[in-house]
Amino acid sequence: MSSKRPSSGLTTDKARSLRELLERYNYAYHALDTPEVSDAKYDALLQDLRDLEREHPELITPDSPTQRVGASPLVAFGEIKHRVPMLSLDNAFSEQEVRDFDRRVRERLNTSEPIRYSAEPKLDGLAVSATYENGRFTQGATRGDGETGEDITQNLRTIAALPLRLRGKGFPRVLEVRGEVFMPRERFERFNAQAAVRGDKVFVNPRNAAAGSLRQLDARITAQRPLDIFIYGTGHVQDGSLPVTHGQTMQSLRNWGFKLCPESRIVESLEECLRYYEEIGARRDALPYQIDGVVYKVDELELRRRLGFVARAPRWAIAHKYPAEEEITVIRDIEFQVGRTGALTPVARLAPVFVGGVTISNATLHNMDEVERKDVRIGDSVVVRRAGDVIPEVVRVMIERRPASAVKVLLPGQCPVCGSPVVRDEQQAVARCTGGRSCAAQRVEEIKHFAARRALDIQGLGDKLIEQLSASGIVKSPADLWDLQADQLQQLERMGEKSAQKILKSIQASKRTTFPRFLYALGIRDVGEATASALAQHFETLEALQSASKEQIEEVPDVGPVVARNVVAYLQEPENRRLLERLRAAGVTWPAIVRASAAGGLAGKTLVLTGTLSGMSREAAQAAIMDAGGKVTGSVSAKTSYVVAGTDPGSKLKKANDLGVAILDEAGLLELLRSSSRS
């Protein structure tokens, strides 16, 4: 802790300018629903001011943004004074801060027992209050500054999820509930897409869409907005009583007709809170609404009363925040990357920004159609998004911030890497370099794809290394990998003898593969893993596939004329034929594809599962095999009929290879099950 020092003119100025900046951002965010900075940036500035004020308490003014919550009411709405203040929540940005919170709670309650909490997603919407008298909805209000909110009775009334009359009985004569109004993600996207078509204003995020919709003076406009509401607490209660815990109160509210968040639950300890945070975090993107954290609230209302609150936040609750998934930054440049099939992908070079837990400086713009549809220009301020492990992307442009100097990008006529002409298909959004393997970028990407985990899975041969090998001219084609010598590898930067030997070894090991993986590794346009697998199952051998006509290839399930044409074109190309010959000569092999026996399904067959299956659980696969009459065992022997290899297979795959046991991938297993049930 730093000691408190007297404030100088400089610190006074700093506090003032921070306040002015925060006021401006606050007004733009709350009153205009048009944020000027991201939430994370705002939070960081507010934290700076809090720190400054903690060190120099004499600088605190009553109107400092640290001393109030939210914006003052819009004058056009009537004001409503909250009979019970509408509290906001303190934030925790780390596990440690949550542990500190729990410790403070137990210290104040003088207990070492675990505390029971309500754990709830923290919706990113607008907090509201709804009052019922004799079971009828009479008044709706925003939080406003926590003491006084805006009268949005007519607007709230338009939200279908909010009951106008309570069901059942036993509710207090006067009952005020509190909750969050939000726009579900899917509805938000649909709404924005329609607004864009009409040329109307689009909302920056679902939160602003909800706030902007509720703040309509004309409730008929609100009624057209796809809003939803979850109730998460109560306020003023008169002539009647509620249960003694939050959990039981929520159950009563549910019975009276309120909509609650289905993910909320009661947990028994701090550790369970932290597990809840991880669990909800992992599913964050799959939830139908936007959340920015989870909330933990002491469940027992008597304990809450004893804990009380400080300033505007209760001591009995805390919001545990997730890293922001969307941020605002500036596009410095737009460049084109050339992929394996020559496709040109526009990539935005960004002013570095911290989002989704990492700093990013590039985001994909997918293709030119997307650039045109979103009207993205160099110099634009944009919302970028990075969620989970997905590639960061530009979500939308903040048109209102476009500088006069913003520059449109055009599709280049020539490949930026090799100079070959670029063509853009009439129906296709994709533009392609026509250079083929004469283009260095396409060559490198072909090798990367070939070596990738789901293809030949050459461990240790990463993208960077392939780029080095390609740039130095040592490896020009996937087939060159088998001619690599240790001294060639050792010439490269940061490559010792040991690493070089290890890579050579894994290149050798990758020779033993499966037919589907091999087909996929070739990188034939539009032939993904599923198609590769279907082709392998159907033709069984490379020779059979090579001599098949386009029409014969079209007979494969789910293979259409375009894919069939691409396959034939690839296999007929002399350069590709040479590549296949060289790969076979280098010793790339796979076990023969074995078909299911015609009679009796899988009766008498023994299967071993290894690795992770993407489309089904191991239990489901096991059940399906047993249903078809087969047996599943844990270890591979010469008697094993098939080894089913998912991603990251273990040593069982190697053993199967060594023993010459037939290997299926997931698609192969499905095909086997299908053909067994047919017979």
Ligand code: 9MJ
């Ligand atoms: C949200 N935003 O989902 C609270 N909240 O409780 C939940 N907000 C809250 N609870 C007391 N689930 C004050 C705010």
